[in-house]
Amino acid sequence: MAARIDDPYGAFCTDTDAYLEGAAEGPLAGLTFAAKDIFDVAGHTTGGGNPDWKASQAPAAKTAPHVQRLVDAGATMAGKTITDEITRGILGENAHYGTPVNPRAPGRVPGGSSSGSASAVAGGLVDFALGSDTGGSVRVPASFCGLYGMRTTHGRLTLDGMLMQARSFDTVGWFARDAEMFAKVAAVMFETDIPNAKPTRMIVADDAFEVADSAVREALEGPMEAVGDLIGDVTTMRLSDVGLDEWRAYQQPLQSREAWETAHEWVDRCNPRFGYDVARRLVEAAEVTDETIATAQAGREAVQARMAELLGPGTVVCLPTAPFPAPEAGQPQSQMWDRRSRIITLTCVAGLLGAPQMSLPLAEVEGVPIGLSLLAAPGEDEMLTGFARDAFA
Amino acid sequence: MAARIDDPYGAFCTDTDAYLEGAAEGPLAGLTFAAKDIFDVAGHTTGGGNPDWKASQAPAAKTAPHVQRLVDAGATMAGKTITDEITRGILGENAHYGTPVNPRAPGRVPGGSSSGSASAVAGGLVDFALGSDTGGSVRVPASFCGLYGMRTTHGRLTLDGMLMQARSFDTVGWFARDAEMFAKVAAVMFETDIPNAKPTRMIVADDAFEVADSAVREALEGPMEAVGDLIGDVTTMRLSDVGLDEWRAYQQPLQSREAWETAHEWVDRCNPRFGYDVARRLVEAAEVTDETIATAQAGREAVQARMAELLGPGTVVCLPTAPFPAPEAGQPQSQMWDRRSRIITLTCVAGLLGAPQMSLPLAEVEGVPIGLSLLAAPGEDEMLTGFARDAFA
Numbered sequence: 001m002a003a004r005i006d007d008p009y010g011a012f013c014t015d016t017d018a019y020l021e022g023a024a025e026g027p028l029a030g031l032t033f034a035a036k037d038i039f040d041v042a043g044h045t046t047g048g049g050n051p052d053w054k055a056s057q058a059p060a061a062k063t064a065p066h067v068q069r070l071v072d073a074g075a076t077m078a079g080k081t082i083t084d085e086i087t088r089g090i091l092g093e094n095a096h097y098g099t100p101v102n103p104r105a106p107g108r109v110p111g112g113s114s115s116g117s118a119s120a121v122a123g124g125l126v127d128f129a130l131g132s133d134t135g136g137s138v139r140v141p142a143s144f145c146g147l148y149g150m151r152t153t154h155g156r157l158t159l160d161g162m163l164m165q166a167r168s169f170d171t172v173g174w175f176a177r178d179a180e181m182f183a184k185v186a187a188v189m190f191e192t193d194i195p196n197a198k199p200t201r202m203i204v205a206d207d208a209f210e211v212a213d214s215a216v217r218e219a220l221e222g223p224m225e226a227v228g229d230l231i232g233d234v235t236t237m238r239l240s241d242v243g244l245d246e247w248r249a250y251q252q253p254l255q256s257r258e259a260w261e262t263a264h265e266w267v268d269r270c271n272p273r274f275g276y277d278v279a280r281r282l283v284e285a286a287e288v289t290d291e292t293i294a295t296a297q298a299g300r301e302a303v304q305a306r307m308a309e310l311l312g313p314g315t316v317v318c319l320p321t322a323p324f325p326a327p328e329a330g331q332p333q334s335q336m337w338d339r340r341s342r343i344i345t346l347t348c349v350a351g352l353l354g355a356p357q358m359s360l361p362l363a364e365v366e367g368v369p370i371g372l373s374l375l376a377a378p379g380e381d382e383m384l385t386g387f388a389r390d391a392f393a
Numbered sequence: 394m395a396a397r398i399d400d401p402y403g404a405f406c407t408d409t410d411a412y413l414e415g416a417a418e419g420p421l422a423g424l425t426f427a428a429k430d431i432f433d434v435a436g437h438t439t440g441g442g443n444p445d446w447k448a449s450q451a452p453a454a455k456t457a458p459h460v461q462r463l464v465d466a467g468a469t470m471a472g473k474t475i476t477d478e479i480t481r482g483i484l485g486e487n488a489h490y491g492t493p494v495n496p497r498a499p500g501r502v503p504g505g506s507s508s509g510s511a512s513a514v515a516g517g518l519v520d521f522a523l524g525s526d527t528g529g530s531v532r533v534p535a536s537f538c539g540l541y542g543m544r545t546t547h548g549r550l551t552l553d554g555m556l557m558q559a560r561s562f563d564t565v566g567w568f569a570r571d572a573e574m575f576a577k578v579a580a581v582m583f584e585t586d587i588p589n590a591k592p593t594r595m596i597v598a599d600d601a602f603e604v605a606d607s608a609v610r611e612a613l614e615g616p617m618e619a620v621g622d623l624i625g626d627v628t629t630m631r632l633s634d635v636g637l638d639e640w641r642a643y644q645q646p647l648q649s650r651e652a653w654e655t656a657h658e659w660v661d662r663c664n665p666r667f668g669y670d671v672a673r674r675l676v677e678a679a680e681v682t683d684e685t686i687a688t689a690q691a692g693r694e695a696v697q698a699r700m701a702e703l704l705g706p707g708t709v710v711c712l713p714t715a716p717f718p719a720p721e722a723g724q725p726q727s728q729m730w731d732r733r734s735r736i737i738t739l740t741c742v743a744g745l746l747g748a749p750q751m752s753l754p755l756a757e758v759e760g761v762p763i764g765l766s767l768l769a770a771p772g773e774d775e776m777l778t779g780f781a782r783d784a785f786a
Binding site: 052093095096267268269271272273274275276277279280282283284332333334 | 489660661670672675676677
C-alpha cells in the first residue's frame with residue numbers, strides 16, 4: 001500500500017484505501033485521480049457511503065473497467081472518495097462519514113453525491129476524479145466546487161463494477177479543474193479522440209434561468225453571452241410548456257422507484273442505518289404508486305419528444321447547473337429539503353432525456369462558484385467536451 | 394467508577410456507565426438494579442439508544458427521581474441498559490448497539506424497547522431494572538424474557554429526568570424475576586406499602602386471545618384458569634365491538650404524532666442516523682394527517698368509555714401479553730413489520746386507557762417464555778402488584 005495522500009478536506013474514505021499505480025506510459029501518465037467509493041477496486045470493499053452497505057459486501061473481485069482504463073492510460077489512483085449514502089443525496093452531507101470540505105467555499109457543502117471526488121479535485125489533491133450522476137451527482141458538485149464536470153449520455157459508458165442507484169438514470173462522469181484536463185480524460189473514457197468542436201446553435205432555456213436566484217442569473221449572464229458569441233446562433237425560449245416543476249415531478253418518482261428496486265432487498269434484510277434524510281427518501285420511494293409511475297413515464301416520453309424537436313446535431317441548451325451557489329453546511333433539513341427540489345428542477349432535464357450535460361465553472365456569486373451548463377442531444381458528449389476545451393482551455 | 398459488572402448478554406451500554414452505590418440501609422439494601430438508558434444520571438449523558446441523540450445532549454445535571462429513590466432505598470445501580478432507539482421499537486433490535494441476548498431464549502429477540510433491562514434481569518445480572526412503556530416496552534420484553542413486568546398507570550409516576558417519547562402514553566415500569574422482588578420495588582416506586590390484594594372479578598378478553606398464536610392460547614390456558622380459580626368470578630367476553638385491530642389503529646397514529654412532536658426538532662436539526670425501521674416509523678409519523686388524529690382521538694375516547702364500563706374496582710382483564718413468544722433475532726424487516734402490528738393489537742388496550750398492566754411469566758411455548766397479563770383500571774397498580782405477590786411469590 002502506498003503512502004496515503006494528505007487529505008485536508010476529508011474528501012477521501014479513510015477505510016477503503018485503494019491505491020493503484022498508473023502505467024508508466026500512456027496519455028494520462030504522471031497524472032493522479034480519485035474515484036467515488038462506488039467504483040470497485042479488486043481486493044477492496046466498495047463502501048457506497050454507508051457502513052452497513054460496506055459490511056454487507058465482500059471485497060470486489062475485479063476492478064471497474066473505467067478505473068482500469070484510466071490506470072492503464074497512466075493515471076495513478078490515489079484512493080476512493082466519500083459519496084452521499086448509496087449515492088442518494090445532492091448536497092454532499094453524509095451522516096456517517098461527514099461532509100467533505102468545499103475547497104472553493106469552506107463552510108459550504110461540496111454538493112453530492114460525488115462529494116469527495118469534487119472536493120479532492122477542487123482542492124488540488126488529484127488531477128481529476130470519477131463520479132456518477134443519476135439525478136445531478138456530478139453536475140451539482142461541479143457547480144458548487146467550481147469544476148468542469150459532465151454527466152455523460154445515458155448508456156454510453158458501462159456501469160460495470162459500479163454500485164447502481166436507478167438503472168435508467170445512472171451515468172458515469174468526472175471532474176477536472178480545467179477544460180484541457182477534462183478533455184484528456186474524456187479521450188480515455190470514450191476511447192476516442194476529442195475533436196475540435198463548436199455548436200451551431202444555442203438555446204437559452206428561459207424557464208431554467210427563472211428557477212435560479214437572481215444573483216445567479218446576473219452572474220451567469222456575462223459567461224452565457226460570451227458562449228453565445230462563440231456559437232453565433234442564439235435563441236431564447238422555454239423548454240417546457242407545463243413547467244420544469246412538472247418535469248421534476250416526472251424524474252423524482254421514476255428515479256425513486258428504481259432506487260427502491262435496487263435497494264429494497266438489502267434494506268429489508270439488513271435494516272441498515274441511514275441519515276434520516278436518506279431514509280426518508282427511501283420510505284417515500286417505497287410509497288410511490290404505480291399510477292404515479294405511469295403518469296411520470298408518460299411525462300418522460302413527452303419530455304423526450306419535446307427535446308428531440310429542439311436538439312438537432314450541434315445544438316446546445318444553455319442553463320444554470322444549479323439554482324444557487326453551495327449552501328452553508330450543517331443546516332436543518334427543513335432548510336435543505338426545498339433546495340433539493342429546486343436543484344432537481346434543473347438537473348431533471350438531462351436526466352429524463354438521458355442527455356449529456358457539462359457544467360462549466362464560469363461564474364461566481366460573491367466569490368462562491370456557480371456553473372453554467374451546456375446540454376446536448378444524447379451522443380454529443382465529445383462535441384461538448386471538445387467545445388469546452390477549444391473555448392476555455 | 395466501580396468495576397463494571399460482567400455482561401455476557403450485551404445488555405448494558407458500554408459507553409454510559411453509570412454506577413451509583415446504594416444507601417447502606419433501606420428496604421432495597423443489598424440489591425442491585427439497572428436502568429434503561431433513558432433515565433438521567435447526573436454527570437452522564439443519557440444515550441437513548443441512538444449515538445446522534447447522545448452526541449446532541451449535555452451530561453445530565455440531575456439524577457432522575459426514580460433512580461435516586463431506588464438508590465436512597467439501598468439499591469445499587471449497576472449501569473444503564475440498551476434501549477431501542479429513542480424508545481421506538483418493540484422487538485429489542487438496535488441497529489447501532491446490537492440486540493441484547495434473551496437469556497431465556499438465546500437467538501431470539503429480548504423484546505423492546507426496554508431490551509437491555511429485561512435482558513439484564515432475566516440473565517441474573519441485577520435483581521431488578523427500570524424501563525419505560527409507551528406502546529408495550531416493558532410488557533413485551535417481560536413476556537419474551539419470562540419476567541414480571543408492569544406498565545404503570547399513566548401519570549401515576551413522574552417522568553422527570555427521562556427521555557420522553559409520546560406524552561399521553563409514556564409510563565415508567567420495571568422488571569423482576571419473581572413477584573416478591575417486584576412488589577418490594579413497587580413499594581419504593583409508589584412510596585406506599587403494597588397491600589394484600591385479590592381481584593373480585595376477572596374478565597377473559599376473548600378477542601385478545603384470538604390475536605395470539607394457537608400455541609400461545611393453549612400454553613396460557615392452564616395459568617389463566619389457575620388465576621381465575623383464585624379470583625372466583627370469571628367472565629369471558631369481547632372487549633371491542635369494532636375489533637382490536639381498530640383499537641390499534643387509534644393507538645398508532647396518536648402515539649406516532651406525539652413521538653414526532655417530541656423528536657422532529659432534533660431530527661430536523663441533526664439529521665440523525667437511524668436504523669431504517671425506526672426512520673420509517675418517524676417518516677410515517679410525520680405523514681399522519683389531522684383527520685386521522687381526530688378519528689383516533691374519538692376512538693380513544695370510545696375505548697375509554699367502554700373500558701370504564703367493564704373495569705370496576707377489583708376487576709381485572711386477562712389477556713396474553715404478546716401474541717407469540719420472542720421471534721428469532723436478525724430476521725428481515727418484512728418478517729417483523731406485521732409482527733409489530735400484532736403485538737400492538739394487544740398492548741394498545743392499556744395504552745389507550747392509561748391503565749396499569751402486569752405481565753406474569755406463567756407459561757412457555759416449547760421452552761420459550763410467554764406472559765399472561767392482568768390489566769386493571771387506572772390507579773389499581775398496587776392491587777395488581779399485591780395480587781401477583783400473594784398469588785405467585
